[in-house]
Amino acid sequence: MRVVRALIIATVMVLSSGPAYSAEHTLIMHHMELEEITVPVRVGDVVNFDNRSDMTHNLYVTYSDGTVDNLDTQVPGTQRKLTLRVAGPAIIKCWIHPIIRLEMEIAPKDAPAAP
């Protein structure tokens, strides 16, 4: 019982600690475009890439330091999650469809959380 109580307190502390809390966002993939995330995103946030188009995509994120995170191939109806790693401007593109491009500003981990 003590252990459970301790866990609950720890969870509450993590959730209430403001900037350290990581949020999850959904980024919807349409036919040839990505729906912009309208709230600020931070390092440590998780983006859930949701392919609601009728075609296969394979997205990748290029961070401001030049490093790249590749998502796996996503057939229609599938989701992939990615934890954002680097603060600064990032570009999301598709290996299969170069016309797809979305720019995103990633705030540092300790930036204020989205309202």
Add this chain to the structure above:
Amino acid sequence: MTFRRALSCSIIVSSVATFLTVVARGNELTTGVESSAGSARMSAAAIDELKVKFRRPTSIPFPKSNPFDEKKKELGRTLFFDPRLSVTGSVSCASCHDPNIGWTDGLARGVGVTGVPLPRRTPGIVDAAWLTALMWDGRADTLEQQAAMPITAEHEMGMPLDGLTKRLNEIDGYKSLFEAVFPGKEINAKNAIAALATYERTLVSNKSSFDRWIDGDASAISAAARRGFVVFNSTGRCNKCHSGWRFTDDSFHDIGLRSEDIGRGKFAPPSVTIMKHAFKTPSLRNARMSGPYMHNGSMKTMEEVLDHYEKGGELRPSLSPEMKPVKLSRQEKDDLLAFLKTLGGPPLADKGPELP
């Protein structure tokens, strides 16, 4: 009810049903919405909705960094046809992108200054202004980047960019042409390439019978071609990649051709399996009905191409998920071929300028 009366009722009901079916099918057929084999059907409303996606744009997009200018276009045109841009002085851009052969060379694999066959077929350049990725493997993002690649490639034109600058400065006739476009600036390869890209953007396909049909002329294409349009956008699955007015979404796919060439896989991290053997979806506008086809020119006839898509390509981890075997009847294939022929408008001609 007696048997005879029941039989009469049955015959009447059956006749009415048959009549209604015939009327309904007649409406479908007169609007040309049913494919010959009956497996690919589309309502008139669905076709009208689809046709909107194939409308041609009304203007050419030019980038802010390299805006259109008539004199720049003319300079680019002159450079395009000038073989002195190659190291040997024997190969111009127009040698491989020959206006008389649909702005390609008609070869399975191109040949440049060294005579060594190039690894891939010469791609068409008409409607290049709208491309979002260039070269078979997409290694260029803009026409300005692309234009320098064949000039400098060892087996194509073999001319280093500083060599190009030097060569152009040695030709007196270019002085006034460059001065008119880039006043007060020295002649250099960068400006030459900007002019080449500008000229290439003006190479726009002429309207075809398909475009007239899209614009509302119902009789512009045959019933077979209209059925082919339905097959193209349904059971044939061609529109999965050959979509939009240029009949390409500039996407990259491994379509299962046997080849050592890994295409876009050279530029993607090894973990991106799907890019191995992936090449750009080519436009189908003005596709030479005489071939050759595919990035490596490995297919000689359009019939062979259709057979390949029916089989679905070589099974391997990189094979595009869009590559699913399709079953087409003889009639559907003929309809598809009739449709593809409607995408070719009058040839885009250019006899080339007088060289300085």
